[in-house]
Amino acid sequence: MNINLSINYGDLQLKNPIVIGASNIVTDVNNLIKLEEAGAAAVVFKSLFEEQLQLESLQLDQITETYSDWDAEHSTFFPPVRFAGPADHLRQLKEAKKKISIPLIGSLNCVHDDAWLEYALKMEDTGIDALELNFYNSNIDFETSSEEIEAKQIRTLELLRAGVRLPLFVKLSPFYSNTLKLISRMDQMGVDGFILFNRFFQPDIDIHKEEHHYPYNFSNESDNRLALRYAGLLHKKIRGSIISNTGILHGKDVVKMLLAGANAVQVVSAVYKKGISTISTMLHEMEEWMKKKKYDSLYDFQGKLSKENLADPFAYKRAQYVDILMKADTFMQYHPKRGEIENRYDDY
Numbered sequence: 001m002n003i004n005l006s007i008n009y010g011d012l013q014l015k016n017p018i019v020i021g022a023s024n025i026v027t028d029v030n031n032l033i034k035l036e037e038a039g040a041a042a043v044v045f046k047s048l049f050e051e052q053l054q055l056e057s058l059q060l061d062q063i064t065e066t067y068s069d070w071d072a073e074h075s076t077f078f079p080p081v082r083f084a085g086p087a088d089h090l091r092q093l094k095e096a097k098k099k100i101s102i103p104l105i106g107s108l109n110c111v112h113d114d115a116w117l118e119y120a121l122k123m124e125d126t127g128i129d130a131l132e133l134n135f136y137n138s139n140i141d142f143e144t145s146s147e148e149i150e151a152k153q154i155r156t157l158e159l160l161r162a163g164v165r166l167p168l169f170v171k172l173s174p175f176y177s178n179t180l181k182l183i184s185r186m187d188q189m190g191v192d193g194f195i196l197f198n199r200f201f202q203p204d205i206d207i208h209k210e211e212h213h214y215p216y217n218f219s220n221e222s223d224n225r226l227a228l229r230y231a232g233l234l235h236k237k238i239r240g241s242i243i244s245n246t247g248i249l250h251g252k253d254v255v256k257m258l259l260a261g262a263n264a265v266q267v268v269s270a271v272y273k274k275g276i277s278t279i280s281t282m283l284h285e286m287e288e289w290m291k292k293k294k295y296d297s298l299y300d301f302q303g304k305l306s307k308e309n310l311a312d313p314f315a316y317k318r319a320q321y322v323d324i325l326m327k328a329d330t331f332m333q334y335h336p337k338r339g340e341i342e343n344r345y346d347d348y
Contacts, residue, residue: 001291001294001296002296003287003290003291003295003296003297004296004297004298005017005283005286005287005298006297006298007263007264007298007299007302008241008263009041009042009103009193009241009243009263009264010130010167010169010192010193010240010241011130011167011192012042012103012129012130012167014041014042014102014103014264015041015102016039016041016283016286017041017254017258017262017263017264017265017298018039018040018041018254018264018265018267018279018282018283019040019041019042019043019044019105019243019264019265019266019267020035020040020042020043020044020266020267020268020271020279021044021245021266021267021268022044022045022046022047022107022132022268023046023268023271023272024046025268025271025272026043026044026045026046026096027045027046027092029095029096029099031276032096032099032100033099033100034276035100035271035276035279036100036101036102038276038277038278038279038280039279039280039283040102040279041102041103041264042102042103042104042105042129043096043100043102043103043104043105044105044106044107044132044266045092045093045096045104045105045106045107045128046107047107047108047109047134048086048089048106048107048108048109048119048123049109049110050109050110050111050112050115050116050119086119086122090122090123090125090126093106093123093126093127093128094126094127097126097127097128103129103130104128104129105128105129105130105131105132105169106123106126106128106130106131106132107131107132107134107171108120108123108131108132108133108134109134113155113156113159116133116156116159116160117159117160117163117164120160120163120164121163121164124164124165124166128166129166129167130166130167130168130169130192131164131166131167131168131169132169132170132171132195133156133157133160133168133169133170133171134171134198135153135156135157135170135171135172135173136172136173136175136198137149137153137173146176146177150176150182153182154185154186154189157170157186157189157191158189161189161190161191167192167193168190168191168192169191169192169193169194169195169241169243170186170191170193170194170195171194171195171197171198171245172194172195172196172197172198173197173198174196174197174226174230179230180230180233180234183234183238184237184238186240187238187239187240191240192240192241193240193241193242193243193263194234194238194240194241194242194243195243195245195266196226196227196230196231196242196243196244196245197226197227197230197245197246198245199219199223199245199246202217218269218272218273219246219247219248219249219268219269220247220249221247221249221250221253222247223246223247224244224246224247224248224253224256224257225247226246227244227245227246227247227257227262228244228256228257228260229260229316230242231244231257231260231261231262231306232260232261232305232306232307232315232316233306233307233316234261235260235261235262235302235303235306235307235308235309236261236303236306236308237308241263241264242261242262242263243262243263243264243265243266244257244260244262244264244265244266245265245266246269247269248265248266248267248269248270249269249270249273249274250270250282250285251281251282251283251284251285251286251288251289252285252289253265254282254286255286255289258298258301258302258303259301259302259303259304259305260303260305260306261302261303261305261306261308262302263302267279267282270282
């Protein structure tokens with residue numbers, strides 16, 4: 001049986017649906033080569049952050065100005081130095097593009113519109129195959145309205161879509177009043193795909209030291225439920241591709257997302273936890289499942305369990321949630337001896 005794992009990812013044709021998400025792993029050229037050999041269909045390079053560039057520029061200014069006008073004979077002890085900006089990141093992109101034959105996708109995270117466009121155009125010139133835009137807003141004030149946040153992101157997207165020729169993907173957080181409405185608006189503007197969803201690093205508190213710390217939290221399999229639900233709601237409702245992110249650790253997780261309606265997935269935690277070879281394992285698990293089900297192509301079952309293709313009108317609505325709550329005793333059992341509640345149907 002000849003299994004075809006190829007799939008469309010926006011305007012990119014991929015050999016399979018497993019894409020390596022942005023992380024420090026991909027900045028090592030040797031890792032890039034190993035990821036391609038293990039079967040990865042595309043790689044998203046580590047994000048370029050405008051805030052990081054601003055911080056580095058400020059730190060350089062502080063160093064060079066430390067001894068300004070030290071005395072009448074020395075205005076400074078340092079030779080003239082100009083901050084390189086994103087040059088090093090762009091150099092890494094060019095080098096990475098030369099080392100692999102699979103698509104390389106740049107990742108950009110900015111604050112100001114002029115920086116979004118400037119850096120996007122510079123990244124386009126490196127030869128990358130597409131650009132991923134990280135849209136999120138981390139509010140610390142009580143004044144900014146949801147309308148203002150969304151309007152700013154729409155303006156940024158309009159600017160980038162008009163100026164950048166590359167396929168554009170938008171990576172969103174789920175924290176909108178109506179995420180589906182925003183995705184629909186962006187889809188109509190020509191976005192080629194949506195990555196669902198951005199996983200944020202949240203601070204924790206060390207109660208012994210009484211200070212904040214920032215643990216690196218890998219995703220767990222249960223973390224993919226939200227992306228799965230939105231994939232099922234969006235299938236056949238938008239033109240752009242649907243890419244599920246977070247909690248994709250096994251081949252069966254990829255299958256679940258495709259059944260819901262996703263085109264592809266992004267994987268990071270699985271590689272950190274299990275090593276680069278886990279990509280090959282995931283692809284093998286997918287192929288074995290497809291053989292068992294007698295599917296020749298991903299398109300044979302993509303979206304089979306989406307809202308679009310289900311006869312049950314309540315499958316993706318609140319009524320399903322209420323029904324599960326009413327049947328909670330069926331799925332959960334309390335063990336007095338262990339003092340804990342056990343999920344009797346882990347795969348439910």
